[in-house]
Amino acid sequence: MRSPADVRGFEAVARERLDPAHYDFFAGGAGDEITLRANEAAFGRLALLPRVLRGTDKPELDVTLLGCRASLPVLVAPTAFHRLADPEGERATARAAATAETIMMVSMASTVAVGDVAAAAPGARLWFQLHVQPDMAFTETLVRRAEAAGCGALVVTVDAPVFGRRGRDERNGFHDLPDGLCCENMRDGDRVRPIEFSPAISWEHIGRLTELTSLPIVLKGILHPRDARTALDHGVSALIVSNHGGRQLDTAPATVDVLPEVAAAVAGAVPVLLDGGVRRGTDVLKALALGADAVAVGRPVLWGLGADGERGVVRVLDLLRAEIEDALALCGVASVHDLEPGMVRRAW
Numbered sequence: 001m002r003s004p005a006d007v008r009g010f011e012a013v014a015r016e017r018l019d020p021a022h023y024d025f026f027a028g029g030a031g032d033e034i035t036l037r038a039n040e041a042a043f044g045r046l047a048l049l050p051r052v053l054r055g056t057d058k059p060e061l062d063v064t065l066l067g068c069r070a071s072l073p074v075l076v077a078p079t080a081f082h083r084l085a086d087p088e089g090e091r092a093t094a095r096a097a098a099t100a101e102t103i104m105m106v107s108m109a110s111t112v113a114v115g116d117v118a119a120a121a122p123g124a125r126l127w128f129q130l131h132v133q134p135d136m137a138f139t140e141t142l143v144r145r146a147e148a149a150g151c152g153a154l155v156v157t158v159d160a161p162v163f164g165r166r167g168r169d170e171r172n173g174f175h176d177l178p179d180g181l182c183c184e185n186m187r188d189g190d191r192v193r194p195i196e197f198s199p200a201i202s203w204e205h206i207g208r209l210t211e212l213t214s215l216p217i218v219l220k221g222i223l224h225p226r227d228a229r230t231a232l233d234h235g236v237s238a239l240i241v242s243n244h245g246g247r248q249l250d251t252a253p254a255t256v257d258v259l260p261e262v263a264a265a266v267a268g269a270v271p272v273l274l275d276g277g278v279r280r281g282t283d284v285l286k287a288l289a290l291g292a293d294a295v296a297v298g299r300p301v302l303w304g305l306g307a308d309g310e311r312g313v314v315r316v317l318d319l320l321r322a323e324i325e326d327a328l329a330l331c332g333v334a335s336v337h338d339l340e341p342g343m344v345r346r347a348w
């Protein structure tokens with residue numbers, strides 16, 4: 001097989017290889033999938049305004065976030081159920097992230113326990129994503145597992161007080177992992193707890209988590225600039241502007257469209273990340289120019305994993321790296337730290 005030339009090519013290969021219901025679980029969004037499409041479409045409506053005759057030899061791509069270096073400003077977003085895409089599952093993803101020298105956010109809904117992910121990928125930089133469980137004692141168990149695995153941050157998902165309603169999963173009857181797979185982080189003695197959502201989750205829980213752990217806390221799923229301000233008041237260490245890849249509130253705005261307002265509210269106090277719809281190096285430049293310190297990719301990693309396992313994920317991250325280098329050169333920008341809002345125009 002010739003390796004696909006871009007992220008969308010990897011999606012096509014993964015789609016052919018995966019069980020259709022599993023492909024739909026990965027690809028799908030909530031409701032009418034308006035937000036799912038809007039994330040990508042919003043990048044397409046932005047133009048990059050290049051400068052010329054500012055050549056440099058080697059562009060600078062690396063960023064440091066919460067003391068963790070990444071060799072490119074693209075992190076692996078937390079996504080559930082990697083063993084549906086490849087037998088090695090999150091082990092393969094973590095090894096690929098280590099090879100690419102970037103940070104992987106391990107989902108609480110991983111199909112390999114976070115400690116086993118860490119053991120399988122020496123040198124991987126891992127952060128752990130958490131859905132606060134109504135049972136705070138078990139939430140604490142999860143935090144301790146993340147700490148023991150050497151995770152460098154706790155990524156608390158705040159856009160999922162309830163689970164989004166996803167029509168594809170409904171139509172396919174996809175509600176559970178197949179026999180033999182489970183959410184390994186949810187083991188509790190000889191049972192596996194179901195992942196619960198916490199409709200009553202509030203800022204108080206964020207306060208409790210900061211008391212529970214010395215890990216930096218990253219809030220994932222901020223869209224409103226006022227929530228960004230409140231997050232700062234609660235001592236969080238970073239924010240992720242995210243609509244959960246269009247899987248939670250349908251008709252929530254595209255992330256890149258709200259990024260400038262959130263970045264203005266944060267005013268450099270903490271790092272701001274963005275995810276949702278990043279498929280090209282030019283998308284990464286646009287997000288960084290509009291105030292993100294880095295982006296994360298969810299589905300592109302799943303497409304690499306589904307197409308060719310660990311190698312596929314390495315290739316997807318390498319493709320994005322090459323596209324970023326190319327776009328920086330064409331924009332006359334020497335470093336990802338030099339991108340600024342004036343380079344991006346609302347066009348078309």
Ligand SMILES: Cc1cc2nc3c(=O)[nH]c(=O)nc-3n(C[C@H](O)[C@H](O)[C@H](O)COP(=O)(O)O)c2cc1C
Nearest residue numbers: 026077078079080107157244245276277297298299
């Ligand atoms: C199949 C799938 C599973 C996901 N699982 C989780 C999860 O367990 N926890 C979480 O916080 N976000 C989860 N997300 C959301 C991603 O972290 C991220 O916000 C989103 O995928 C970004 O959009 P993109 O896929 O367009 O890059 C999931 C997304 C997908 C596509």
Ligand SMILES: O=C(O)C(=O)c1ccccc1
Nearest residue numbers: 080081109160195244247
């Ligand atoms: O699918 C998701 O988006 C997601 O966040 C999730 C969380 C827990 C279990 C399965 C999926």
